[in-house]
Amino acid sequence: MYIREKITKQIKTIIGDALNQTVESGALTIETMPDLFLEIPREKEHGEYSTNIAMQLPKQTKKAPRFIAETLVANMQIADSYIESIEIAGPGFINFKLKPYWQYAVLAEVADLKADYGRSQKNAGKKFNLEFISANPTGPMHMGNARGGAIGDILAAVADWTGYAVTREFYINDAGNQIVKFGDSLDARYRQLMGEDIPFPEDGYQGEDITDHMKAFIAANGDVHRLLTPEERKPILIDYALNKNLSQMRSDLEAYGIRYDVWFSEQSLYDSGAIEKTIELLGKGGFTYEQEGALWFKATEFGSDKDDVLIRANGLPTYFMADIAYHMDKFINRGFDRCINVWGADHHGHVARLKGALTAVGIDASNFEVVIMQLVRLLRNGEVARMSKRQGKAIALTDLIDEVGVDATRFFFNLRSPDSHFDFDLDLAIEQSNDNPVFYVQYAHARICSIIRQMTEELDQTIPLDYSRLVEKEELNLMEILANFPDEILTAEDKLDPSRITRYAIDLAAAFHSFYNACHVRVDDKALMKARVALIEATKQVIQNALGILGVSAPERM
Known part of the structure; x- marks a missing residue:
């Protein structure tokens, strides 16, 4: 404790x-x-x-x-x-x-636990599922996915630090209307590259990746698919391009420091019969009805202002239908105690109706929560960078990482709570000054490492370590902030706000810099010097732990 x-x-x-x-x-x-x-x-x-x-x-x-x-x-x-x-x-x-000097206890705690300082067993024995990003696999990862990636991955880390058995999950939207459009776009580019004079679908995906995929497909297969009908050819093209895209997604996300435990296919819900089983369960509960050829869910019985379509009149399930089956799989088949999704603000209205559907199938919907993520404006030279994925002008995630680095990308996307709008200043993110928050925190760590390297041989090991020599207000304040770290982790998990860890890291760095400016570590009083070295060693460890949760490096030299 x-x-x-x-x-x-x-x-x-x-x-x-x-x-x-x-x-x-x-x-x-x-x-x-x-x-x-x-x-x-x-x-x-x-x-x-x-x-x-x-x-x-x-x-x-x-x-x-x-x-x-x-x-x-x-x-x-x-x-x-x-x-x-x-x-x-x-x-x-x-x-x-x-009473004075209660703060001394934290130095012994950090010295004892080291890299585990801040961990707790509050949620030990519970299974936690964190589903985030889950972008359509119809094109490359882009800047719009980057904030969700940082928020989701750090939330998962926070949950792990509170004792949960955490599963990071990516939901692959490989079924539905977007895949139909994807197939239409691929087939049109294929036929154009084969010399056919045909128009490109108005609502198709116009990114260069579509053309690149078809050029590579033709280079590998020649014209053997040209004589097939579009309906015969599209599944082949979709399978080829989806595998390429998913492989690239995995690579891009790993470069961003994100590794998923599960890549869950939406199509598997259809192949396994999960959709039909969910419809049957809702029907037995009396929560469905037919109208104008479509199958509806009685969402109004669970507080919604209108009922929702599950199966369209053309026989195709809606995205909502698949979402119910997917979350049933999480709770019932895989036995998760808590499921968290990170969604964009445009999905806000979907939360209540999904909770209602889960309640209808006998799941405690209080164990399902959604973190709603607001958009971020990307600024360069003070101007907003416009993005349009469909027109092929999106800023790729890899381009963003190449420009500002993984550390700054993850740190900046987590500077504010998920429900806050904010501007990502590219110029500031690469600036090596105290105005750059990630540089500010990393520099505190590097400065401590430098001090310790210089002073290790000067410490008198025969002198007992006496924390009571630390009485200056800057020393006590620094210890107090170190003592706050375990609570910050628990609060971040409870409120589903990983930006608390980012702000904590900044506050801790500020407290260290204040201490360093007010208190010399190298002093003639050997007992005081030893106590201050112990204080900055504890600070170094906690900065490491906080940055580790954020997926940001803690450099020893800068």
Whole structure:
């Protein structure tokens, strides 16, 4: 148990005991104990922890919050605890000030756990599925997929650090209307390259990759497919190009630091009979009906404003139908305890109806969550780079990585919470200055490595390590931020916001730079020097751990 967790648990016990004491004594009448929350105040003068428990009880107790707070504090026993004093602020906030130098414990924790500092077993024994990107395999990976990749991969890492058994999954959209268009586009390019004067489909995929695929196909196979009908030829062309695209996707994503455990084919849902089984299950539950030749799902029974089509009048399943079968496979066939999807903002309306469908087939929909990701504007020289995948003008993921590097790409795409719009400044991403946040964090790590290399031989190993020599405010602040790391991971997982880890890394780097500017590490006092080296070694380790979660390197020299 980490120091923050120990302190939090202790304070909650003290508050809980005080609540019980006031009820037993008759000082307060409380029939239902409220949930107890602690927060860390932004202002240091308000102490290290605060609770609003008194503001949750006026309705039950028929007392003012301030009176409730005073009554509770009078019944709090803090002897032999981490608490030095308790104060009441404002209308009834209860603030806890800790005894000096509680922060020392974190240095021993980091020294003991090293690369595992921050890990927990909160979700041990649970299976976690994270499905992200899942771009149509009809063209190359592009910049629009990059943010989802960073968010999803880091969320998966965060879940792993909280104890989940994590599966990273890519859902291959290799069925449906986009594949029909893909086949039409390939066949048109094939016929044009064979000398036929035919128009290209207006809604076809016009990227150069379509032409390149067909040139390579012809080079490998000659004209043996020319005499086939388009209906005979298209499946062959689709199979050829899809395999090429998927192979390139895997390669591009691995270059981006993402390796999937499962590549799940949408087509497999049709081949395995999963679609039919799902229809049958929904029908047995009375959740479907036929109208105008189509099969509908009674989505309005689950809070939706309209019902949804499952099978079109032409007999083809909708994307929604496949999505229900796919998530049933996750929960029922593969036994995941929690499933998270990272989707674009245009899918927002799809969340509620899918949750309703999962409820209809007997799945606890609270275990299914969607992280909605907003768009990012890519800026170069202060101007927006326009993109259009269908017109073949998309900025490829590999081009972005080549320009700014994997580290900056992943870091920048995770600077804001997934639901925030933001601008990706290409010029800043490659700038080697403290204005560049990824450089700022990496430079802190490299600077520590440099200090340690220079000072290792100067340390007197006969002098015992004494953390109590660390009393400067910059030292204490740095240790306090180190102590926050395990909680930041748990909060990032709970709120599905991996940008908390990015912001934490920046805050930790800032605390180190402040310490370095205020406190010399090489000093005549050998005991103090040894304690400060221990402090920066702990900082170096935690920066490594945070950057590791982000999939960003921690260079030792810059």
